[in-house]
Amino acid sequence: MGMLVDGVWHDVWYDTKATKGHFKRSASQFRNWITPDGAPGPSGEGGFAAEADRYHLYVSYACPWAHRTLIFRTLKKLEGLITVSVVDPLMLSKGWEFKGENGGTLDPLFGASALYEVYLKADPHYSGRVTVPVLWDKKQNRMVSNESAEIIRMFNSAFDDLTGSTDDFYPEILRAEIDALNDRIYDTVNNGVYKAGFATTQEAYEGSVTTLFETLDSLEDRLQKNRYLTGGRITEADWRLFTTLVRFDPVYVGHFKCNIRRIADYPNLYGYLRELYQVPGVAATLNMRHIKEHYYRSHTMINPTGIVPVGPAIDLSAPHGREKLKAA
């Protein structure tokens, strides 16, 4: 675990002293957009046109933010167009590394042994955290983006002419509702579990865990009548929630102390989780071994023995029973 400061790697853990025990996630710095014709997107520079075999995605199977991009790559039929590298599940003194074993790959672009070397190719003076996912442009040899929320928006629409996929997970008519759901779910659930888990004061932990479960309780109510978060169709908001829900009982309940309830205790959320998992292609994006290994063995200050728990016994392929609710 560490970060780059003016192009030099430092092995340091998150500094929560300055924030009274609260974990603060820093903003991503590479914010360009792939567009159908290379026109500039909402931020960054233009020049990143959608093309087959031009872009490469660096992910960790463990990471919920990277997981979103893998799901969109599959659902939007981009697997043949965008290549992928997978880091080793352990994130220790060199940060994310390429080992080429047990489901992780090597780095085919630069032969890097650690992801920070890829960040240095993008900017030799980079200062900041070295995070996954990273979307790389092989043609211009530049980093397109390291912000998953924006990478999934690009995948949702930029390549449609090449793939013929017209599935739209961010439809115009639902955008305001999706944005509002995303804001709350990002802050209190996706990032909420990390805020609880990385808190270094009792007060910071209790505040985050309370807010997290208030949101889960309200989502449980919402999913009583709605098949998906916005109603009858699956949107981006569902996939962003899914990657946290699927890690919740195996990791966040124990490792991050998010243990007021389990997802398995919420009938609607649990059925919804199983339904999303059963969408064709999605199960193959999930690697539970990498997920458990990463959290329980990388955060040595939280789990010094590095023991990875065996359970819980969960069958995500069991019938979900959500058909009784209307789908669009």
Ligand SMILES: N[C@@H](CCC(=O)N[C@@H](CS)C(=O)NCC(=O)O)C(=O)O
């Ligand atoms: N805002 C980023 C956050 C990504 C992120 O924080 N990824 C974590 C893994 S789950 C990471 O790589 N952390 C390394 C670090 O913070 O040093 C995104 O959504 O793309």
